[in-house]
Amino acid sequence: MAVTLNAHWGGARASDALADVLVHSRLVAVRDGATAVGVPHLVRAVRSFLAGTGRSALRDSLSASGIPEAALRYDASPPPARVPRPAPAVRGYELLPDASARALLEDLASWRRLTGDDHLTTGHLLAALAAGDGADEDALRGAGLDTDNVLRAAARFTPEVPDEDTMFARRPARKDRVLAAPAPPRPEDLRTRTSSRRSPFIALMLDHLLPASTAHVNTPLGVRRLRWQTLTIVARNLTAIAVSLAVVAGVLDGAPWWSLLAIVLTVNYQAYEYPLPLWFLSRALAAILVPAHLVLAVCCAAALDLAVLRSFLRAKRVEEANPRLPASALSKRYMRTMLTAAGLKRGAAR
Numbered sequence: 001m002a003v004t005l006n007a008h009w010g011g012a013r014a015s016d017a018l019a020d021v022l023v024h025s026r027l028v029a030v031r032d033g034a035t036a037v038g039v040p041h042l043v044r045a046v047r048s049f050l051a052g053t054g055r056s057a058l059r060d061s062l063s064a065s066g067i068p069e070a071a072l073r074y075d076a077s078p079p080p081a082r083v084p085r086p087a088p089a090v091r092g093y094e095l096l097p098d099a100s101a102r103a104l105l106e107d108l109a110s111w112r113r114l115t116g117d118d119h120l121t122t123g124h125l126l127a128a129l130a131a132g133d134g135a136d137e138d139a140l141r142g143a144g145l146d147t148d149n150v151l152r153a154a155a156r157f158t159p160e161v162p163d164e165d166t167m168f169a170r171r172p173a174r175k176d177r178v179l180a181a182p183a184p185p186r187p188e189d190l191r192t193r194t195s196s197r198r199s200p201f202i203a204l205m206l207d208h209l210l211p212a213s214t215a216h217v218n219t220p221l222g223v224r225r226l227r228w229q230t231l232t233i234v235a236r237n238l239t240a241i242a243v244s245l246a247v248v249a250g251v252l253d254g255a256p257w258w259s260l261l262a263i264v265l266t267v268n269y270q271a272y273e274y275p276l277p278l279w280f281l282s283r284a285l286a287a288i289l290v291p292a293h294l295v296l297a298v299c300c301a302a303a304l305d306l307a308v309l310r311s312f313l314r315a316k317r318v319e320e321a322n323p324r325l326p327a328s329a330l331s332k333r334y335m336r337t338m339l340t341a342a343g344l345k346r347g348a349a350r
Helices: 016-032 039-050 057-064 099-106 108-115 122-130 135-142 147-156 199-205 220-252 257-267 276-289 292-319 328-349
Strands: none
Touching: 016 039, 016 122, 039 057, 039 099, 039 122, 039 135, 057 122, 057 147, 099 108, 108 122, 108 147, 122 135, 122 147, 220 257, 220 292, 257 276, 257 292, 276 292, 292 328
């Protein structure tokens, strides 16, 4: 698993083995009584890593290339395969690399680009150290661990199943996964198609009310408004049905027959379908035609009808980004849709 080093240690992605080597360099600096991690501490940490007993792709490639095991040995006692990171209270945890060590760590990105890897490994650090000037770096080259030998060994003896600390691994390029929500279904995909010839025309008549896209509805506020709109429509329809049944019952009990016209005026004329003056006239006639005990119910149905108009109008204003869209726009669109549907019916009849 690759880790990300902080800015003090180069700020690049690195293998977990390289992170362990950097932690061990702090312990080496603590044993020396140093106040910062220098390049000699990095060299000794790498040599301790190569002298370890755990599995290492770098050690395996160096051994396979012919570098003797004596060159990989180190006088210091080798660290365990996984160096436990010290607690924050330990002094070594606060040691940072000095200027020369930080410059070397920041330059490891050029070695990573040379090998074509996507993160740093212990091999990159060893190759960079072998190219430096100093007594410890000279000791590396004297043991056969010069830059050319390290890169040649890593390139020629890559394991069949490379681990995270392998150079020249030729890992396939990673493709960033982009999370994308599927497009919302179109209203015409949600409409129920029946065998009735009226179904397409009913769908066409509702086009002026249904949203062209559900994007503005997919919000908490949009969901709450849609729920309120649904409840208002259900309440309006139930009230209109109750008024209609009461009027029919009154006619059966001897009320004048023309009171049945109130059913047509209450049910068929909706506020979002016809101009408001015509709608108010229809509701006033319905209140006159019904018995006195049903006038309040007719007024209640009219109030719910206005609430439905307000909900449809507000939804259209949000969808079209037009806060000044007049209420008459819905009725005009409805009348144009009715004329279109009538023309389609005449064409189908022919």
